Amino acid sequence: MKTIYLIGFMGSGKSTIGGKLGEVLIENYLDTDREIEKVYKQNIPEIFSEKGEETFRQYETAILKKVNQPIISTGGGIVERKENIHIMKQNGTIIYLATSFKEIFKRLEKDVNRPLWNKDIADRKALYNKRVHLYEKHADEIIVTDGKSPEMIVNEILMRLRNKNK
Numbered sequence: 001m002k003t004i005y006l007i008g009f010m011g012s013g014k015s016t017i018g019g020k021l022g023e024v025l026i027e028n029y030l031d032t033d034r035e036i037e038k039v040y041k042q043n044i045p046e047i048f049s050e051k052g053e054e055t056f057r058q059y060e061t062a063i064l065k066k067v068n069q070p071i072i073s074t075g076g077g078i079v080e081r082k083e084n085i086h087i088m089k090q091n092g093t094i095i096y097l098a099t100s101f102k103e104i105f106k107r108l109e110k111d112v113n114r115p116l117w118n119k120d121i122a123d124r125k126a127l128y129n130k131r132v133h134l135y136e137k138h139a140d141e142i143i144v145t146d147g148k149s150p151e152m153i154v155n156e157i158l159m160r161l162r163n164k165n166k
């Protein structure tokens, strides 16, 4: 099976959907953010505050190169580096979980663990607008998540993959 990479903005549900997809397909699942925390023995807010975003991005690429689970949920900034896109394109199928800014705002209302979300609304919106084009450009499949339960999204992904492999 080719690796399924889930991409999308913070809060689009990559980790949530990745875990459920792993259960349904009975395949190993890995989240690059959790793997970074495990390998580098520090949580993400600490990495950002003590080492900076550039170091985090280096860790992220190193992890992406190393892992090969059938289902991988990525961090929201995975599309920031061309090298990451190249790795994902070579190894698998990229699925973009497209979620509106309004919906993300609702989902991450109380979140304090995402350093790049802990900003004022103009910065959040600017990051979202910059990233949306990259997700769209590099995705093999785009799944809109607004108004859908995780189970509905998993089913939609399974249907798309089935149609792709026909």
Ligand SMILES: Nc1ncnc2c1ncn2[C@@H]1O[C@H](COP(=O)(O)OP(=O)(O)OP(=O)(O)O)[C@@H](O)[C@H]1O
Pocket (backbone or CB within 6 Å): 008, 009, 010, 011, 012, 013, 014, 015, 016, 017, 033, 073, 074, 075, 076, 107, 108, 114, 145, 148, 149, 150, 153
């Ligand atoms: N389809 C959905 N409908 C409603 N809430 C959702 C949905 N998918 C995920 N959520 C909720 O949104 C929040 C963020 O989800 P999740 O952590 O999976 O996002 P993510 O894309 O992995 O974010 P990040 O890029 O920061 O890792 C969680 O509280 C999760 O329960």
Ligand SMILES: O=C(O)C1=C[C@@H](O)[C@@H](O)[C@H](O)C1
Pocket (backbone or CB within 6 Å): 009, 010, 033, 044, 074, 075, 076, 077, 078, 113, 114, 115, 116
């Ligand atoms: O959108 C981003 O750049 C990030 C998203 C999260 O998944 C983490 O990878 C980290 O908080 C950075």
Ligand SMILES: [Mg+2]
Pocket (backbone or CB within 6 Å): 014, 015, 016, 031, 033, 073, 074, 075
């Ligand atoms: Mg996640």
